[in-house]
Amino acid sequence: MKAIAIDFGSSNTVIAHWNVATNQPETVKFADLNRPAPLDSLVPSLVYVQDAAAGIIEIGQPVIDRGKDRPQPRFFNQIKRRLMANIMYAPRIDGVKISPEWVGQQFLRQLLRNLRSQQIFPSEIILTVPVDAYEKYLRWLEGCSNEVFSLDLPNVADPKVRILDEPTAAALGYGAIAPHDLVLVIDLGGGTLDLSLVRLPQHHDVTQWGEQLGASQDPQGEYRAVAIAKSGYSIGGEDIDQWLMEDCWANYFDASLAAREQNNSQDNSQNPILKLLMERIKIKLSDAETASAVFFDPVTQSAIEINYTRSQLEAILERKGFYRILKIAINELSSLAFNKGILKGDIKHILLVGGCSMIPSVQALIADQFKMAQIHSHKPFEAIAHGALMLSQGLQVQDYLCHAYAIRYWDRHAEQWKYQTIFRRGQVYPTRRPFELILRASQPNQTEITLTIGELSARPHSMAEISFDGDRLVMEFDRAVSETFQPLKTDDNGQVITQAIAKLDPLGQPDCDRLKVLFDISEKRELIITVVDLLTKSYLLKNYPVAKLI
Known part of the structure; x- marks a missing residue:
């Protein structure tokens, strides 16, 4: 095992290694950490602190399966967003100050432990970071690298750690690369909508892109992407799941509402099982015109079949203003780019990442806004991790x-x-x-x-x-x-x-x-x-x- 790449996301994390048999990047899957199929390439970026003093935590899908993902002092989500923001609040749990940096460090440390349990001992680790938080991430990783990435094994050197900005990694993953090119990355994840227009690094040796921890800095910016414009809103897939749940509650459960109130039963609009079903319906509607699921109602002791069409989902998105917000974000980014002399027609590559980018109406809206650009959308979850890995592996045979x-x-x-x-x-x-x-x-x-x-x-x-x-x-x-x-x-x-x-x-x-x-x-x-x-x-x-x- 030579190298791995980690795309540490706000909602999900993807880990990739190089498959020497196929000569292609491949996602590492953990049977006990990853989401259920068809999203089994993703590790939920969740942490539950079981014993902070002893550094005992749970991460990934088990946090959800064991019902520990409800709001409570020991549960942490959106870790990456917390790291990017200047959050001063750090509660004490078991006598330990729980800062975003501490939570992020524990999450990565547990990931590496699971890799080692699969006998994966990388000689190089490539992490992807937001382009607008590059320096902040670099300083944080430098501070925690000894504890997180050290193997503590005799006769085995600790892995080298490199970081690469996410838009450049996505460009590498989608193959939309040429030094100094303009690329627009539209990231529609679980909790955020982020648009980043960047100019790729100018150095022609792509294998040198990114930055090595502990190495001399890059004052000329030859190996880093340059941010041209950025726009974003706190809206994403989790909001769509909630809207679907509210719509489902209104249309499928009103008949038994009186009985529910009489029995003081749980509001199904917050039911975790119903939320999971709505998420699955949302995913299915990206590929099919209709989707259905069966929910067992504990009050009536009956099964309720829930059916949605793609047009119904689109009507909900329209009613909730999702498309309007996406257009506003695009217009804001376009205005910022125009102020720097860049027109929409100058953007030739649009890279879509995140689960919501798979929604056909979202892709159609983006295509309508950028008629001169080629849209890359076939690797919404894995493009960043796979692209980052190619710095170490694939680009040895790609020039x-x-x-x-x-x-x-x-x-x-x-x-x-x-x-x-x-x-x-x-x-x-x-x-x-x-x-x-x-x-x-x-x-x-x-x-x-x-x-x-x-x-x-x-x-x-x-x-x-x-x-x-x-x-x-x-x-x-x-x-x-x-x-x-x-x-x-x-x-x-x-x-x-x-x-x-x-x-x-x-x-x-x-x-x-x-x-x-x-x-x-x-x-x-x-x-x-x-x-x-x-x-x-x-x-x-x-x-x-x-x-x-x-």
Whole structure:
């Protein structure tokens, strides 16, 4: 075990390690700490202090299962938010001053103990922190690192500890990365809505991003993200669960209200079982149009089937002002960014994290607000932890091109050579998906099609350009600069040497799509080409290395 990453969240915490078999980040799951499926990748960020003097605490799902998550002096939630805020109140329990720093330290210490019980002894630990609380977290971690992260094992060195801001980690996890890029992270968690517009670190060696505890600081900010604008409100998934409970109480339990009052029974709008069912319904409605659950009513000794549709949930969110608050937060962030010279159209990547970001109507609202951006949403819970881990593991085999590359083709209508970009400067390799291109013959009865790859360099001009941004094909118009094409290979006389040749049998014709060409970049920075003859349905080249890129 070389490294682990910990995304210590306000509501949930995710831990990731590197799976050498799949060569991918993988979430560490604890049978006795994680939430029930389908959220079994999450450890609830909860602490119950059983004996403060002895440092005996409970964390995670057992706190909920044993009913200790109700408001009481020994129960602590929203630990991360307490750490970020300047809370001076620190009650004494068992003679110990219980500060947010103490609770956070105990939570991390217990997590590490559970890791060691699974024989996981990391040599490096990467923790993610809010960009606006970077320094505060750094100082806190430096203060508690010896106690929390020390292994106290003979002949085993204590792990190195690195911290990385959450927006940068999310960008790494979603693959939306290039040094100095703008990214907007929208975090819709259990208790908060946070929007952070940041510019990623400017240093091109991504493996050096973040900060090592005890190492020299980064005065130039090369390895840290820079916060451009931030907006947020204290609203999230727990509020939605409560709204659903209130709606359920009004629509399903009013008939027996008199009996409940007569028997002085518990108000089901606060029933923990009902709350769990409402949370599950909310989760199901992110994937399905309808969701149902069965609640056993102890008063009537009967089972009540509860049904909700996605449109009903959306009506509740509209009535409670959830969408309005999200729009206000977006407008506030946009105004702050505009004051710094950044328009909405300048933001190309939106990264969604947190469970509420999975709600389809929320994603639709965000897409409508940022029409020019690509929205990343497939890893709402794990993107931050997985991205942070890639600093130590995945990015050892993943790097960035220093130059842009294109292929040259003959435009028979314009009767001139033209160039199409296939990989831009900063492109990640190895590529996750190939860049696909369809080619035709440029003249009747053509016997072969040659591929000439070259390096692009900028020069002043205005043009439309099809380019490859990360793993996404985009088109940009009216650029201030265009590129000149320099073939990768030439002979002693300066004549172009083609990188690949596809023989055509039968002969190629200009008005017929003939070849499908797939471009990949290997971990060795080799340009790999696969060529398929669309007419004969056969491979002319398969995984053929044609050039070394830089």
